[in-house]
Amino acid sequence: MKPFLYITQKNCPVLWMAITASPTTLVFDKEERSLNMKCFNHRDADAVGVCQSCHRGLCVDCYAEVGNLLACRNRCEEDVARWDFIAQKSVTAYSANYKIYLWTSVFLVVVALPFVVVGSFAMLNEPSSGIVALFIGFVFLLFSLVLFRTARKMR
Known part of the structure; x- marks a missing residue:
């Protein structure tokens, strides 16, 4: 059985550029027929959210809650805290x-x-x-x- 979706540079150039330019890994799950985002730091762990500063996928071990937003632990917390302050x-x-x-x-x-x-x-x-x-x-x-x-x- 063929996979549900093939993303190549030829058949979908815009999506291809978005995926290859993204710091987060997207993996196609053949059984569930869906794209799953993986953690930037731990490629085997599923991402539970995205950093509001650098937009990297974060797993449970890598994220920190700053106000109502998510950030990379010990990396982007100050930037996200500023964004949360501006929003408030x-x-x-x-x-x-x-x-x-x-x-x-x-x-x-x-x-x-x-x-x-x-x-x-x-x-x-x-x-x-x-x-x-x-x-x-x-x-x-x-x-x-x-x-x-x-x-x-x-x-």
Whole structure:
């Protein structure tokens, strides 16, 4: 019986380049008909994960957990710790942006209300100046609505 999959440079050049350029060994299992990743350091052990810094396959003996990520033990832990720190900061910054967008939309409503009120009363006496004030007020309200909707999407 022939193997399920032949990967050669001729029939699949992109996959061939990816496999040969990778520091991890991929082995085709004929019985299970699947590709299994092996550990970079221990070629006989199956990989349980991939280092987030150098992208090498890691077995149980070679990996270290850094936050929510995997890294090569005693090799890439500092790099992955920096990536994890950046990811945690981005979560904090994202929640801060939500609050900023929300409070900015409230501020714009407060700024828009006097323009709308003054513009409405000015329309009674002098329509040209009233239209300008109403227009400015409605522009502020429109920006407030856009920021409020953006803040709700960020939640």
